[in-house]
Structure formats: structure tokens, C-alpha cells
Amino acid sequence: MSVLRKELGNFNSIICFKAAIVGMEEALGEKATAIALTTAGRARGKKLAEELGLTAGSISLDDAADKLKKALGKEGTCLCIVDKIVAEDEIIKVYTSETFCSAGEPLNSPRKCTFTMGAVWGAVEQLIGKRFRGIHTESVLRGGAYDVFEFTPFE
8 A cells, every 4th residue: 555645644533534424414414424425435345355356256255354354454444343254145244343433432322334334345245246235233332242234135
């Protein structure tokens, strides 16, 4: 990854990015902002998957989780930690922790992961080679051990 800024490097703070999200929610509404952020995340995830060589059937879900953990986690962009990816029949579940979206939120916050889920969603679509419907099914903010994103293929 090339360095985008000479002194400050490639990253900004969660505080600044979350302030932008709150401002967008105030200006556009919560639903429109969620759609925009999820769509932006999906585009980012697809591009990342292409850069990592994650294409349909190229590697196992465990190996894909390892690559995404490195790219999105501490050694990468620090968006989240991808703990594991599992398939249950046609459904793909991605277990994440330390997500950008949940950071700094109070317990029982209704906040859903949007950009983070979108990024994982786009990567999963590239990896599997199918379009999916995604939902945030479990949250660390509401007692879950992980932020879980569940992807069901379109029929």
C-alpha cells in the first residue's frame, strides 16, 4: 500500500470519521446515510478482494478470513478484525470484532455497522462469486460476542 500523505500517513481517526457519519445522518437521514455507507463499503470490499486475489473458488473461507483479517485489521486499515467466516448451507456468516462502527458506542446503542458490513459484504461477494443480501444479526453493543454479518444469496 502506498503512503498517501507524507507526514500523517494513510489513516485518520475513528472520531473524525464517526463525526462525518453523524453529520450525514443529520443532513440526509439515518436510512439514506446507511444505504450510502453500505454501498460505499461494498465497493471498497470488492476492490480489496480483487487486490488480494480473492475470486470465486480461489481459496477456502478460513484462508480468506486470514487474508481479510490482515488487510482490514491491525496490520492493515484497522477497520475491524475478521475473526472467522463460516458457511451454513447457502448462508455465509462473518464474525468480526473491534469494528469501526461499534467503537465508542454505549452499551445497547442501536447503531448498526454500515460501512464495515458493506466492506465485508463486497469481499464475500467477490470471494464466492454471487450476489448476496446482507444483514447485521448480532452486535457487541447488544450483548453479542461479535458483530456478525449474515449473507444470504439472492434467489
